[in-house]
Amino acid sequence: MERHAHTLHTALARRGHQVHVFTSPPPHDIIAPTSSPYIHWHEGELGRWRYNKAWEQYIEENKREPFDVVHSESVALPHWIARQLPNLAVSWHGIALESLQSDIFQDLARRPNEPISPAFNSSLQGVVPKVLNEIRFFKNYAHHVAISDSCGEMLRDVYQIPNKRVHVILNGVDEDEFGKDFRIGQEFRSRIGVPDNASLVLGVAGRLVKDKGHPLLYEAFNMLIAKHPDVYLIVAGSGPWEQRYKDLGPQVLVLGSMSPSQLKAFYNAIDIFVNPTLRPQGLDLTLMEAMMSGKAVLASRFPSIKGTIVVDDEFGYMFAPNVESLLEALEAVVEEGSDRVAQRGEACRDYATSMFTASKMALAYERLFLCIKNESFCTYP
Numbered sequence: 392m393e394r395h396a397h398t399l400h401t402a403l404a405r406r407g408h409q410v411h412v413f414t415s416p417p418p419h420d421i422i423a424p425t426s427s428p429y430i431h432w433h434e435g436e437l438g439r440w441r442y443n444k445a446w447e448q449y450i451e452e453n454k455r456e457p458f459d460v461v462h463s464e465s466v467a468l469p470h471w472i473a474r475q476l477p478n479l480a481v482s483w484h485g486i487a488l489e490s491l492q493s494d495i496f497q498d499l500a501r502r503p504n505e506p507i508s509p510a511f512n513s514s515l516q517g518v519v520p521k522v523l524n525e526i527r528f529f530k531n532y533a534h535h536v537a538i539s540d541s542c543g544e545m546l547r548d549v550y551q552i553p554n555k556r557v558h559v560i561l562n563g564v565d566e567d568e569f570g571k572d573f574r575i576g577q578e579f580r581s582r583i584g585v586p587d588n589a590s591l592v593l594g595v596a597g598r599l600v601k602d603k604g605h606p607l608l609y610e611a612f613n614m615l616i617a618k619h620p621d622v623y624l625i626v627a628g629s630g631p632w633e634q635r636y637k638d639l640g641p642q643v644l645v646l647g648s649m650s651p652s653q654l655k656a657f658y659n660a661i662d663i664f665v666n667p668t669l670r671p672q673g674l675d676l677t678l679m680e681a682m683m684s685g686k687a688v689l690a691s692r693f694p695s696i697k698g699t700i701v702v703d704d705e706f707g708y709m710f711a712p713n714v715e716s717l718l719e720a721l722e723a724v725v726e727e728g729s730d731r732v733a734q735r736g737e738a739c740r741d742y743a744t745s746m747f748t749a750s751k752m753a754l755a756y757e758r759l760f761l762c763i764k765n766e767s768f769c770t771y772p
Contacts, residue, residue: 400428402752411427414431416434446472470529470532480535480536483535483546486545486546486672487522488550491515493602496669497511529546535558538562539694560755561755563748563750564683566744569655579660588621592660593663595664595666596657598630603668605632605635607667607717625657628647658681659684663724666689666690671695672695674695682740688707688739689707689720690707690709706739707739
């Protein structure tokens with residue numbers, strides 16, 4: 392189960408709702424909870440989603456007590472099943488049109504002498520028909536939840552979904568897990584070996600793969616430290632670019648994948664969070680987590696990010712998804728210095744606590760689900 396889904400289901404259960412989650416088998420033995428949210432793991436290969444198995448479980452559970460609302464993450468339920476459910480709401484964490492944009496940005500990040508990959512050509516040929524198919528079958532889903540304003544606009548304007556069936560609800564971050572804590576940040580810095588005389592500490596978290604923009608950050612930071620030997624980068628994540636970051640030398644500290652409790656210390660240890668993603672789809676939770684922790688952000692200038700997260704210049708810096716623009720933004724951060732960056736972080740914290748909390752997300756979903764159950768809840772006073 393994805394982290395954002397677990398956060399939502401747990402928050403709704405805390406509000407007294409009976410939540411049942413049908414999901415793929417866990418990677419190791421876990422005892423199913425005996426209270427809401429109830430987890431139903433279908434049979435089969437660990438971590439592999441099989442909608443038909445989950446659907447069988449859903450039917451049996453629905454016979455015992457009919458569900459008021461059914462919620463699906465993206466295309467977990469195929470459209471030929473979705474059309475049977477008038478009480479269905481689907482949250483889209485990425486649609487094919489956004490994937491097409493992602494493919495374009497990834498190819499634009501290719502070096503001049505680097506050949507076009509066969510995978511890119513294959514993906515490009517397949518994604519356009521997929522966009523057209525989505526536009527045709529998305530009407531089968533009763534309600535659409537977009538997790539960013541830009542995704543909501545695409546669903547209305549390109550996918551031609553009526554306004555009343557499109558709802559924009561931002562993802563939320565568990566405010567009990569992520570927050571400002573100077574002490575644990577300093578302890579974390581000391582433990583991993585950040586020197587006291589570091590002028591600026593940047594951080595990046597997530598999967599260390601190409602589509603997350605790591606070729607850009609790797610190259611830009613390599614050029615940055617040639618001029619600024621007292622700037623450090625902490626990398627929280629694993630993937631193909633892990634070793635390359637290590638090869639940059641002692642100014643890059645690669646820590647591998649981290650749990651939410653470890654991430655809290657990580658965010659509090661850095662001065663600014665960098666998200667160089669080449670994927671316009673969805674909305675990266677790491678940006679929200681960093682802002683909840685009182686950190687300014689440096690992020691790719693995509694509609695989903697600039698229209699929903701970095702909505703004020705005071706929150707940080709944005710750059711076009713290329714090495715030159717990222718390096719220019721990094722230079723601007725270094726020039727401003729850690730004190731000014733910390734001021735920006737305070738503004739981020741104020742905004743994030745008003746917009747990106749799990750409780751706010753749960754309230755929005757709760758209102759939508761009540762509206763689906765009973766239209767009288769759809770009318771605001």
